[in-house]
Amino acid sequence: MKKSIAFLTFSALSLAASMASAQSAGTWLGRLGMTTIAPQVTSGVMTAPSFEGTKSDVSSASQVSGGVTYMYTDNISIDVPLALPFTHKLYGAGALAGAGQIGEVQALPMTAFLQYRFMEADSPFRPYVGIGATYAYFFNAKGGAALTAMTNPGGPTTTISVDSKFTVTPQIGLTYAIDDKLFVDVFYSKTMLQTRNTFSTGQTLDITLDPASYGITIGTKF
């Protein structure tokens, strides 16, 4: 215990001197932490046959996440976040407000960011901006007893499929260098995403998800 405090103290003292090559050109960075994806839902209405004004809502989901970054120059980096699939719950809204969960879908957003990191490579704080190309991959969407009862009573289980989409993701973030290897990264990004739910009973429901993603990770340079 005492030893680790000493280590931290040493780290802080030696910060300025040891930071020389923290995020300089050619460096690889890796990180691990948590990310939350919070859809900012604007639901369209379910096509006929349906209850007038049938809408959907989508829950936030958090997941273990990480990423890998390559410093192309001292300021320009390429970043690929990695994460386990996010499980989002689908809720009834509009005419189905109060129906509770009617399904769920798993999402795996795959993004490659091009980032610009401000300040010098050895600065303790480095804000950055990025723009990402995203493939929002949806899979394993499920309906359930309630959805089936309301769309095809007594029939085969009504399932939902969600279209996967290519889109763009602007991003802002900040890294704080703990020492010459470890750093903390926080980010916020917003993905422009409209997609379509297709029910096995034939209806579709277009929905704007525009998910905001935010997270915190601890990383290291290699």
Next chain:
Amino acid sequence: MRFVKQLALGSIAALLLAACGGGSEQAAKVTYSSVVSFGDSLSDAGTYKVGQIALVGGMFTVNGITGSIGASTAPSYVWPQLLAAAVMGTPSCAARMGFAGVVAPVAGCTNYAQGGSRVTDPNGSGKATGALTEPVVAQIQNFLALPANAGKFKGTELITVQGGANDMFAQADILTAAATAAGNTAGNAAFMPAIISRLAGGAPVGATRTAAQTAITTAVVSAGNQTVPQLIGVAIGAALTHAGSNGYSNAIANAAAGDSGAALVAGATADANAAGALAGAAYANGTGAGIALANMSTAGKELADAVKSIIANGGKKVVVMNIPDASQTPYGVSAGPQQQPLILAMTQSFNARLKTELAGVSGVLFVDVFTENQKQFATPAQFGLSNVTDKVCKVDNVSNPSGSSLFCNPSNVIAGDTSRYLFADGVHPTPYGHKLFAQFVNKELVLAGWL
């Protein structure tokens, strides 16, 4: 770097796991031991599917459409059967089957609804021609009387109750008969005065005409108990006498004398019919309507009382459906603009009382199918309906003498794609219409946390 590889591998592994783990679906939140239904033809799962009837139909919808539940062309099931299929996995079946006074209980079946049934009155629609029409209150007693049930609901059943439409048809019939009688009475009473007025109309306007009217009336009254043709003869004679003694010529009386009063009688009949129609309409819209609306309100209370008796006997989850908008059915529309508002008012009278009486009663879910039905009429496309006005069944066809969809099957329906029509006959939904009702009831169950 090894750390990065591991994370990437982890992500791929998770993907694979997720891909393999699909298929488990959300189960229902609430489970039930059975779906028990009480009601009329809207809930009837085939009470009359016996003997010769079973060969052509037996349910009050388009019969004989086969296929599994959920198929794109809805097979022949009524909404409580679909509800049971959704809740229990299999559709419910008629608990008591028969016709013309012969009734056989069917073991394992829990749908007691019968076409024609009223709320409390055993004389329902079609009783005279053989329909069992056990009223809703008797249906409940029949359930409780089963030895296995020992006079109680277990509390684990999902119970559906609807009714009242046949009470409305009965009230409409009563009202029509009473209004006709009132109209006939008024028409008969107006006939001789019309004869007298028409004859007096041949006298010069003013004091002479007034005097002629008095003279003819006096002659008819003093003639006493005679047949109508005799009295008409007396009236014509009096008119001619009055004309002769007062020095004028009564053209109408002369003409009547010439054709034995034929034109006079025709005119007076028209006058009397008009008076009768007015009186009939006045009765229908006044006294008669008041009686009909009051009786429908009473029927609404009686159905609510039946629901309360279910709760008192151990029922814990009772879905109560009100009467759909009968005024917009083919039956309601064909009743014409005079009667249509009354059909609407009777429906609303029943529904309002039913709702009021059940307000706050624990264990009751009131499902407003009336309003949902109005939405179906207003925006059919929203519900996938292609037609909300025409009947799929050729109910006047010699192949279907039942007058309803009871004998209706694909061999005696109109031409064309009728898979998305709302009505099988004047009042009963098609299998697709039943599917829509089932979906709506299920939605209300889900919103209430009952499913």
